[in-house]
Amino acid sequence: KTDTGIALVDLDEEGVDRAFRADVLKGLNQLPKAIPARWFYDQEGSRLFERITQLDEYYPTRAETDILKTRSNEFAQLVGQGRAVVEFGSGSSVKTPLLLEAIDPAAYVPLDISGDFLRESAVALSQKFPDLPVHPVEADFMRRVSLPDGVGPLKKLGFFPGSTIGNMVPRTAVDLLRSMRATLGADEGESPLLLIGMDLVKEQQKLEAAYDDSDGVTAAFNMNLVTRINRELSGTIPADALDHRAVWNDDLARVEMHLVANRDIDFTVSGESFSMRSGETIHTENSHKFTPRSANLLLLAGGWTPIKRWVDEDERFSVVLARA
Numbered sequence: 001k002t003d004t005g006i007a008l009v010d011l012d013e014e015g016v017d018r019a020f021r022a023d024v025l026k027g028l029n030q031l032p033k034a035i036p037a038r039w040f041y042d043q044e045g046s047r048l049f050e051r052i053t054q055l056d057e058y059y060p061t062r063a064e065t066d067i068l069k070t071r072s073n074e075f076a077q078l079v080g081q082g083r084a085v086v087e088f089g090s091g092s093s094v095k096t097p098l099l100l101e102a103i104d105p106a107a108y109v110p111l112d113i114s115g116d117f118l119r120e121s122a123v124a125l126s127q128k129f130p131d132l133p134v135h136p137v138e139a140d141f142m143r144r145v146s147l148p149d150g151v152g153p154l155k156k157l158g159f160f161p162g163s164t165i166g167n168m169v170p171r172t173a174v175d176l177l178r179s180m181r182a183t184l185g186a187d188e189g190e191s192p193l194l195l196i197g198m199d200l201v202k203e204q205q206k207l208e209a210a211y212d213d214s215d216g217v218t219a220a221f222n223m224n225l226v227t228r229i230n231r232e233l234s235g236t237i238p239a240d241a242l243d244h245r246a247v248w249n250d251d252l253a254r255v256e257m258h259l260v261a262n263r264d265i266d267f268t269v270s271g272e273s274f275s276m277r278s279g280e281t282i283h284t285e286n287s288h289k290f291t292p293r294s295a296n297l298l299l300l301a302g303g304w305t306p307i308k309r310w311v312d313e314d315e316r317f318s319v320v321l322a323r324a
């Protein structure tokens with residue numbers, strides 16, 4: 001893939017190493033240079049992302065949590081009881097319980113590529129909801145996933161919070177939405193529903209601040225990719241020669257993160273030589289933002305019909321309910 005989306009692949013440890021090397025070498029040989037955003041999330045990257053979600057400037061987590069808290073009665077009415085909730089990604093510590101409390105589901109099925117995260121969050125959820133059957137599935141949700149026996153006959157609600165869909169270019173996002181339809185059994189019986197978080201277009205200054213916070217946590221998150229390349233791929237990238245940059249791309253309605261060279265540099269990764277001119281960048285992430293219309297269009301292209309949209313008080317973030 002040439003985009004910086006987070007196309008996940010089903011890999012063992014050794015496979016992850018190989019895929020990381022392949023993506024980094026391919027990305028550094030491209031012009032402009034680009035590395036897929038999914039490689040941010042090693043242990044340190046995941047820890048830094050957790051800190052990002054608590055920053056003043058990073059509004060999406062708070063805004064979405066606020067919607068889930070205040071609109072639970074409306075979700076319950078529209079969704080009904082007794083569904084199997086299929087979450088794309090491991091349950092987040094705060095958001096998932098809010099949804100589960102609101103709609104009283106018959107089963108909870110978290111899908112994640114990382115078995116460790118999956119097991120941890122499944123245990124935490126089971127402690128909180130002792131009567132709820134929890135069926136974790138270790139899988140790449142970019143492809144159709146077979147759900148466990150027993151979940152099949154239940155009506156399904158897909159849950160994809162966090163505006164992670166925004167980290168994909170539209171083509172990849174549409175592929176994912178279509179895979180979700182297939183996983184949720186859209187063409188077999190009762191129409192599934194999808195509850196999805198989608199961040200909204202807003203003033204440039206607020207968007208750029210959310211991705212370039214004053215404590216430098218997002219900068220550290222971006223720079224951690226360099227540390228990871230140097231550690232895992234025997235890289236010699238001089239970290240002090242790269243600066244974090246977050247910039248709003250108005251034509252494509254997305255915040256882009258880059259690592260910008262502040263001087264000419266030469267380095268090697270896995271024995272291959274590379275150079276960057278001062279001012280040249282490595283594109284590390286896209287975070288697309290939506291308008292109500294562009295969100296509808298994307299969902300429709302992916303085979304989902306929007307039914308209802310909720311926004312937080314300050315109209316920064318939206319949660320959309322759609323049916324297949």
Ligand code: AVI
Nearest residue numbers: 052162163164167211218287
């Ligand atoms: C995971 N994802 C939705 C985050 C976002 O806002 O695009 C990742 C992130 N990158 C920098 N800050 C947060």
